[in-house]
Amino acid sequence: MSAALRTQAVALYRQGLARITPEYLLRQALAVNEAVELTFLDRRERLPLAAGGRLWLLCIGKAAAPMAAEAHSLLGGRIAGGLVVTKEGFALPGLPWPVHETGHPVPDARGVAAAQAVEALLQQVGAEDLVLVMVSGGASALLPAPLAGITLEEKQRLVQLMLRTNMDIHEINTVRKAISRFKGGGLAALAAPARVVGLYLSDVSGDNLSSIGSGPTVPEPVDFPAVVLLLQAKGIWEQVPASIRSVLERGEAPPKVPPTPPVNGLIGTNRHLLRAIREAAEDTGFRPHVNEEPTTGLNAEALPGLLGRWDALRQAQGGRGGPLCLVSGGETTVEVTGHGLGGRCQELAALAMPRLDACTVFLAAGSDGNDGPTDAAGGVVDRESWQRVQAEGIPYEALLADNDSYHLLERSGNLIKVPPTRNNVMDVHLFLEQG
Numbered sequence: 001m002s003a004a005l006r007t008q009a010v011a012l013y014r015q016g017l018a019r020i021t022p023e024y025l026l027r028q029a030l031a032v033n034e035a036v037e038l039t040f041l042d043r044r045e046r047l048p049l050a051a052g053g054r055l056w057l058l059c060i061g062k063a064a065a066p067m068a069a070e071a072h073s074l075l076g077g078r079i080a081g082g083l084v085v086t087k088e089g090f091a092l093p094g095l096p097w098p099v100h101e102t103g104h105p106v107p108d109a110r111g112v113a114a115a116q117a118v119e120a121l122l123q124q125v126g127a128e129d130l131v132l133v134m135v136s137g138g139a140s141a142l143l144p145a146p147l148a149g150i151t152l153e154e155k156q157r158l159v160q161l162m163l164r165t166n167m168d169i170h171e172i173n174t175v176r177k178a179i180s181r182f183k184g185g186g187l188a189a190l191a192a193p194a195r196v197v198g199l200y201l202s203d204v205s206g207d208n209l210s211s212i213g214s215g216p217t218v219p220e221p222v223d224f225p226a227v228v229l230l231l232q233a234k235g236i237w238e239q240v241p242a243s244i245r246s247v248l249e250r251g252e253a254p255p256k257v258p259p260t261p262p263v264n265g266l267i268g269t270n271r272h273l274l275r276a277i278r279e280a281a282e283d284t285g286f287r288p289h290v291n292e293e294p295t296t297g298l299n300a301e302a303l304p305g306l307l308g309r310w311d312a313l314r315q316a317q318g319g320r321g322g323p324l325c326l327v328s329g330g331e332t333t334v335e336v337t338g339h340g341l342g343g344r345c346q347e348l349a350a351l352a353m354p355r356l357d358a359c360t361v362f363l364a365a366g367s368d369g370n371d372g373p374t375d376a377a378g379g380v381v382d383r384e385s386w387q388r389v390q391a392e393g394i395p396y397e398a399l400l401a402d403n404d405s406y407h408l409l410e411r412s413g414n415l416i417k418v419p420p421t422r423n424n425v426m427d428v429h430l431f432l433e434q435g
Contacts, residue, residue, distance in 0.1 A: 002361065002384045009363040009380050009432050010416055012284065012325075016277030016428070017367060017421050020268065022063040022136065022201060023070040029199060029267040032075055036130060036197065040265025047195065047263065053128035056194070057082035057097065058118060058187075060143055061136030061213055062368045062424040063201050065092040065099065071132070072096055080129075083121050085114045085142050087370075090420050105373065106159050107144035112152055115145040115182065119190065127193040137203025137368065137424030139213025140173055145181040147247055147254075154241035155179065161236045164336040166298055169204050171230060173214040178227045178253070179244055184210065185219030185256040198264035203367075203424045205294040205330055207269050217262045224251035270294065270329045270426040273367055277327045277428065286325040286432070289313055294330030295429060299348045302332045307355060310431045326431040334372075340404020343372025345427055347405040349379030349414065354396075358383045363430040369421040372406075377416045378427070379409045388412050 031037040032055070038045040049055075057079050059068040064086040071079070072095065082097035087104045100114035125131055146155045158179075162172050177184035188196040198217035200209055210218045228248050231237040237245070247253075274290050281288035291309055295302050306328065313326050332344045345364040352362045365371065365378030389396050389412050399408040409415045 002382050005361045005432055005434055006380045006382060008284070009361050009430055012277050012280050013363060013365050013416070013428055013430065014418060015280035016273050017423060019276035019279065020272045020425070022066040022268070022423055025201065025268040025272070026067050026070045026134070026199070027074070030071070030074060032078060038197065038263065038265065040267060041269070042265065045263055045265070047130065047197065049130065050128040053130060054080035054126070056080055056121065056125055056129060056131045057134070058121070058131065059083070059134040060085045060216070061139040061201070062087050062090055063136035063422055064134065065090055065095065066422045067134045067136070068095050068097065071134070081121060081124065083117055085118070085139075087138055087142060090422050092422070102142045104138050104141045105163060106156050107141050107152065109152060111142055111144045115143050118143065118187070122190050125191055125194040129194040131191045131194050131196045133187065133196060133198045133217050135198060135213040135216060136201040137213070139216065140176050140183065143182060145186070147179050147181060150179055150243050150247060154243050157241050158244055161239055165234045165236055166333050166335040167234060168296065168333055169331065170208070170211050173211050174230065175227055176214045177220065178222045178224060179247055180214065181254065182216050183214035184222060185215060185217060185258070185262070186254075187216035188219065188262045189256045189258045192258040193260070195260050196258065196262040198262055199267050200264065201423075201425060202266055202269040203331070203426050205296050205426070207266055209264050209266070217264055219257045219262070222253055224248050268425055273425050273428060274327045274329050277430065281325045281327070286323045287317065287320070288325040288327060291326065291328040293328070294426070295328060295332060296330050297332060298335055299332045299344060299351055303348060303351050306429055307352070310360070314433065323435040324433040328429045329426050330429070331426045334403065336403050338402030338404065340399065340402040341374055341407060342403055342405035343374055343376070343378070345371040345378030346374070346376060346409055346415070347400070347403070348429070349381045350400060350405045350408050353381040353386045353389065356381065356383050356386070359433050361432045363416070364427065365416050366427050367421060368424040369418045374406050375417060376406060376409070377418050379405070379414045380416055381414050385412050385414050
């Protein structure tokens with residue numbers, strides 16, 4: 001029964017993703033006739049098209065390829081030119097525009113080449129044109145455009161430092177924006193004098209547009225002293241390359257405010273995925289409950305709250321019978337002190353393993369299908385998983401201490417592996433009980 005319930009948990013995760021694809025979310029948000037009709041989560045906008053004005057398309061992030069495919073389906077030959085930048089392995093065949101697959105989470109030379117291609121494309125736009133920029137998670141790393149005087153290698157070193165400390169995505173992107181030409185509205189400024197529309201899929205808690213992909217179309221002033229203080233507080237300032245420290249200490253950056261304010265809005269969030277999983281669970285016969293408050297923070301600190309909510313739900317629902325399900329999400333962090341392989345979802349599942357009773361299955365998985373720098377989406381565990389670890393002598397504490405949750409879960413048979421989802425709306429945390 002426990003193995004079947006683990007399989008059911010993975011099936012619900014995949015069914016939820018299948019119901020809120022980037023294509024589906026874009027279809028709800030975009031239509032073009034005599035004007036561009038936008039349906040954001042919080043409002044509607046209508047942007048008339050100037051006579052002779054052209055449409056241009058930039059899709060950046062892990063969901064870039066399906067968003068580009070849907071844009072082509074919706075708009076056909078109305079797009080004068082486009083460009084797609086996505087993670088390696090996340091492309092799709094048949095797109096009519098150039099596709100760049102680049103490095104993530106550490107930027108690489110392919111990303112620099114993609115940034116140059118973006119600049120070349122934007123040089124073609126005119127004042128009567130409109131540029132549609134579709135941004136999804138991963139865009140920050142996938143499209144590096146460091147300020148003059150900062151090399152790719154130096155930016156890579158900074159990113160590696162930030163990934164190894166307990167900085168959340170908001171903090172990491174705050175630093176990225178300070179040393180980038182594209183982030184924090186820079187891309188919109190480069191597109192001037194054309195009008196710019198930013199359609200955002202959120203992969204960050206709070207759904208702040210300026211943090212999604214570091215807000216390439218969201219103008220935001222940089223507080224350089226605050227960035228310096230942040231890196232000092234995290235204990236990595238002295239390890240930051242000298243060129244980057246110099247830029248941050250001088251506090252100088254090119255202007256990133258376009259003459260015409262961009263039109264930006266959300267078209268999809270983690271809540272969409274949680275609700276889609278709830279619907280799939282209902283269809284399967286579970287009594288699902290959703291907690292839309294995102295879980296954040298270090299895994300060891302976040303796990304007690306997750307377990308507490310599950311225990312409270314079980315007590316409140318006690319005696320009603322039938323299978324029970326609790327769906328939540330968010331994005332936790334890992335403090336990296338070892339040299340192993342893993343990701344935040346894998347570590348969270350591994351930490352939960354010894355704390356589950358015989359009736360509970362717990363799943364933690366990333367919506368993009370890649371948890372950390374691995375080929376696994378996350379992990380799904382239960383009491384049998386912990387018994388297997390003990391029976392086979394798997395060095396649980398040592399592997400966790402080395403940040404090697406991947407090989408811990410691999411040896412216990414609890415990794416989740418799926419094809420690239422080409423989506424990114426944070427993580428899923430799922431509890432199931434057969435009842």
